[in-house]
Amino acid sequence: MCDARAFLPQMVQLGADHACQIILPSGEETVERLSEVVLANAPAKFVAIGHGLGGDVVMDVLRRAPERVLRVVLISTDPLAEPPKTAAAREARIVAAKSGRLVQAAAEDYPDMAFAATEWRDEVRALVADMVLQLGEGVYIRQSRAAQRRPDQSKTLRRALMPALILAGAEDGLVPVRRQEFLAGLLPYGRLQVIPDAGNLPMLEQPEAVTAALRKFLSGPLMLRPARR
Structure with missing residues (x-):
């Protein structure tokens, strides 16, 4: 439940050297339909960067059209389908949002365990709440449905032969x-x-x-040797 402000610091710093385009995963209820929207609006060749549900959409872009993706960055992304227990808990939050408790539902999506214990945690949390309110109940419900129905993309990732960076928060x-x-x-x-x-x-x-991680990755070579395991 984030709008373009989630990537604003990176847009400001990298925009001078790279053409940046934000495509919000907001208008459809499945990852597959959302990836269709991305491919219909993206350049012929592009670097795909996705966070959370956006990462799920990027992985489906890789499934559909890997030849169009030069590099890929996945942030806070889970490659597996949502477990039934998690999907059931999400259903309760959808009901809450429909009942006028959107902020409460979104706060349950981002509990304390979602954030590192930094001195600006409350500021980040407040920004998330504002982004939720600006996007509204309809977007929240559609994104929640897409998250519930996201497919396992393990096979897709094994076939993705472009440079890939995975960014994970330590906490x-x-x-x-x-x-x-x-x-x-x-x-x-x-x-x-x-x-x-x-x-x-x-x-x-x-x-x-x-x-800094994105800048280094974007300036790296496109031809690589397979990563050592």
Whole structure:
């Protein structure tokens, strides 16, 4: 439930050297339909960067059109389908949002365990709440449905033959580092970078570290040897 402000620090710092385009996963209820929207609006060749549900959409872009993706960055992304227990808990939050308790529902999506214990955690949390309110109930419900129905993309990732960077917050309680390490291991050219003092939103919690990681990755070679395991 984030808008373009989630990547604002990176857009400001990298925009001078790279053409940046934000495509929000907001108009459809499945990852597959959302990836269709991305491919219809993206350039012929592009670098795909996704966070959370956006990462799920990026993985489906790789399934559909890997030849169009030059590099890929996945942040706080889980490559597996949502477990039934998690999907059931999400259903309760959808009901809450429909009942006028959108902020409460979104707060349950991002509990304390989602954030690193930094001095600006409350500021990041407040920004997330504002982004939720600006996007509204309809977007929240559609994104929640898409998350519930996301497919297992393990096979897709094993066939993705482009440079890949996985960024994980060291203190992410929603998508733990171990799960993102598993994701990186699926990618033939995948590399995991753990961001210290960050949780599920490292772009906002540690913007300078994320920007530096992206800048280094974007300037790296396109032809690589498979990552050592």
